[in-house]
Every structure is written in structure tokens, then in C-alpha cells.
Amino acid sequence: MTLFQSATELKDNEYEKISRLVYEQCGICLHEGKKDLVKARLGKRLREGGFKSFLDYYKYVTTKDGTEELITMIDSISTNVTYFFREEKHFQKMTTLLPELAREKEKKGRTEAIRIWTAGCSTGEEPYSVAMSLSECLKDRQTPFHITATDISTRVLQTATQGVYPADKVKGVPPPLMKRYFQYGTGTSDGQVRIKREIRDRIAFERFNLMDIPRFSHPFDIIFCRNVMIYFDKSTQSAVVKRFYDVLQPSGHLFIGHSETLTGLDHQFHYVQPSIYRK
Ligand SMILES: C[S@@+](CC[C@H](N)C(=O)[O-])C[C@H]1O[C@@H](n2cnc3c(N)ncnc32)[C@H](O)[C@@H]1O
Known part of the structure; x- marks a missing residue:
């Protein structure tokens, strides 16, 4: 102007x-x-x-x-603030759930995958953090895993799909994970890093509005919806949480942001610990 x-x-x-x-x-x-x-x-x-x-x-x-x-x-x-391994305790808790989940899947057959939905994934740091954690935790097992990452914003999904970030955005990523899962840009890409294909390929990014009814082909074992519902009123939160309940496997987990709670909402989840719930 x-x-x-x-x-x-x-x-x-x-x-x-x-x-x-x-x-x-x-x-x-x-x-x-x-x-x-x-x-x-x-x-x-x-x-x-x-x-x-x-x-x-x-x-x-x-x-x-x-x-x-x-x-x-x-x-x-919309507010899109996010970063790698945000609210780190969630990743620690998730990795404690994985061995049992992997055993259950292995009993069902070789192709049975652990499925995770990150709803309101913004520019991708959250699903990539989830994917790196799973890859680390499951490296000695056969269990495949698959992540669905959605957001209403097409702009953030473009960044997420590319998986390219300025190097200062990855400060929170532990050095061994940087080494295993990132490529460093050179020439015109100097100062940027890119998530390696083996991790990018584990994630399907798509536009999805949480006001709509989810129609995914499989139920999920874990849903992350963190720092999204904070912008909704109670009745919208209740409706969204009910839809999460419906698309979770029995005993599936819901992770919400540390500053969020389901208290005061109409829901059927069991409380596990602050910001973590189980179906
Ligand atoms: C603050 S970011 C949270 C990102 C990430 N989950 C985290 O905790 O770091 C909130 C995201 O929710 C998305 N969002 C807001 N309303 C939405 C809706 N109705 N459906 C889907 N995504 C929505 C925004 O576009 C934004 O990317």
C-alpha cells in the first residue's frame, strides 16, 4: 500500500x-x-x-x-503455528503404545498397518514428527504404518506435501533423526532441508474440513488433533470429538493440545492423562 x-x-x-x-x-x-x-x-x-x-x-x-x-x-x-515435536510428551506417550499395537496388527496379518490421523496438520511438522517416531520405534518390526494428514487450508498443505523447510525450523529435531530423515539443500536450496522420500511416502496429505463427516477407508488407531479445536466453541468441539470417536478403533487414542481439554464436552472417551483420551 x-x-x-x-x-x-x-x-x-x-x-x-x-x-x-x-x-x-x-x-x-x-x-x-x-x-x-x-x-x-x-x-x-x-x-x-x-x-x-x-x-x-x-x-x-x-x-x-x-x-x-x-x-x-x-x-x-486460520492460525497455522506449528513446529517439529511440539508437545514432546505426546511423542513419548505414543511410542509406549506402539509395541502393543504392533503385536495386535502382526496377529492379524503381515499387511495390517498402524493408522494415524493428524487432523489440522498445518504445514506438516506434526505428521512428519509422528512418522519419524513410528519409523524409529518400529524399525525392527514388520508392521507397516500409514499416516493421514489433513487440514482445511490448501496453502499449508502445499508446504506440507513438499516437506521442505528453512533449516532454522528444524532446531527441535534430535540430531540422529536429522541425519536419518532429512536431506540438506545445496546451491539454490542452500539453507533448506527436505524430509526424505521414505518418510514423505508414509503420509497422505489431503484437504479435509473438520465440520464434515470423515469418510476414510479404514478406522484409525491414534488421532492427533492438537491446537485446532481451541478455535471452536463447545458445541462444535463436541461434534468434532464425536466424529473422532466414530473413526477410531476400539481402544484407539485421541491426543489433543496440552492447553485443551474434553472436560465440559459431551463425549464417550476415557481419560488417560491430561490431553490424552482412549476410546
Ligand atoms: C495452530 S495449527 C495446529 C497445527 C498442529 N496440529 C500443531 O499442534 O502444531 C491449527 C490448524 O488447524 C487448521 N484448521 C482450522 N479449522 C479447521 C477445520 N475446520 N478443519 C480442518 N482444519 C482446520 C488450520 O488451518 C491450522 O493449520
Whole structure:
């Protein structure tokens, strides 16, 4: 924006309309405190698309022609902060569950895989951390594993699929894992690292809106949905948690963020320890 362009005003009724639309589309509750953030992020979209007002923009994204822009709008509003081995205790706990899970799978047959869903995977650091942990833990066993990683944002999924990160993003990864599972860029890719194919191939990334009913081909043994439901209200959280319950194997585990809880929600899970639940 040049010095002479003034930012378009975001009127209260426009903010209300946009907030309602975001809530209906993806469950994210935009409180009054988010108004400046929405104004800044969508203001950029308004300028780029030549829209005169937020109302014009709102009208466009609610038409059939505006479907693509609606996805971009949700992309630009959602919070995507994540990092490798975030909330490390979850990875420790998960690895304690794996030997028993692997034994159960082996009893059923050689091709029976451990299946994990990371829901709201953002730019991929979470599913890759899960995949590296599984690869380490299962290296002396036959059990295959498969990870489904989903997010509503197409922008973050693009990064996730490529598995390329600036080197300073991998500081939390233990050096032995860096050595085994990352390639260091050279030339024009200097300063970047890439997850090796053997790990990338374990993960299927796809766009999925947690407001929808999951239709995956297999039930999951473990679901990670961390730091996602924090943006939803209680009734949306209850609905999402019920859908997780339905797609988990009996005794399957649900991991939510350390600052999240199922307390106060209508659910059937058994409490294991803070932020971990079992079907
Ligand atoms: C803060 S990130 C959390 C990433 C990762 N799980 C972690 O804990 O580091 C939240 C992610 O949830 C996604 N998200 C928000 N609403 C969603 C919805 N309705 N369906 C699917 N993903 C959603 C956002 O796009 C964002 O990438």
C-alpha cells in the first residue's frame, strides 16, 4: 500500500457477516479481539482483488464464482503455528503404545498397518514428527504404518506435501533423526532441508474440513488433533470429538493440545492423562 492509500474500513456489520461465514464454514470463532487481524489479512485480499469494500468482498465469496476465494479467505484467517515435536510428551506417550499395537496388527496379518490421523496438520511438522517416531520405534518390526494428514487450508498443505523447510525450523529435531530423515539443500536450496522420500511416502496429505463427516477407508488407531479445536466453541468441539470417536478403533487414542481439554464436552472417551483420551 502506498502512503496515499487509506485502509478500507471494516464496519461492525461487515465484520459480523464475515465472522458468521467463517464460523459456518470451518467452526472458527472470531471474537471481537480478532477484528484488526481480519481487517489486515482480508484487507490485502481486497486490494489484490480490486474490491471496494468488505461487503463487496463478502458478497463475492458467498457466490458460486467466489468459491476459490472463500478457500483463500479461510486460509488467510486460520492460525497455522506449528513446529517439529511440539508437545514432546505426546511423542513419548505414543511410542509406549506402539509395541502393543504392533503385536495386535502382526496377529492379524503381515499387511495390517498402524493408522494415524493428524487432523489440522498445518504445514506438516506434526505428521512428519509422528512418522519419524513410528519409523524409529518400529524399525525392527514388520508392521507397516500409514499416516493421514489433513487440514482445511490448501496453502499449508502445499508446504506440507513438499516437506521442505528453512533449516532454522528444524532446531527441535534430535540430531540422529536429522541425519536419518532429512536431506540438506545445496546451491539454490542452500539453507533448506527436505524430509526424505521414505518418510514423505508414509503420509497422505489431503484437504479435509473438520465440520464434515470423515469418510476414510479404514478406522484409525491414534488421532492427533492438537491446537485446532481451541478455535471452536463447545458445541462444535463436541461434534468434532464425536466424529473422532466414530473413526477410531476400539481402544484407539485421541491426543489433543496440552492447553485443551474434553472436560465440559459431551463425549464417550476415557481419560488417560491430561490431553490424552482412549476410546
Ligand atoms: C495452530 S495449527 C495446529 C497445527 C498442529 N496440529 C500443531 O499442534 O502444531 C491449527 C490448524 O488447524 C487448521 N484448521 C482450522 N479449522 C479447521 C477445520 N475446520 N478443519 C480442518 N482444519 C482446520 C488450520 O488451518 C491450522 O493449520
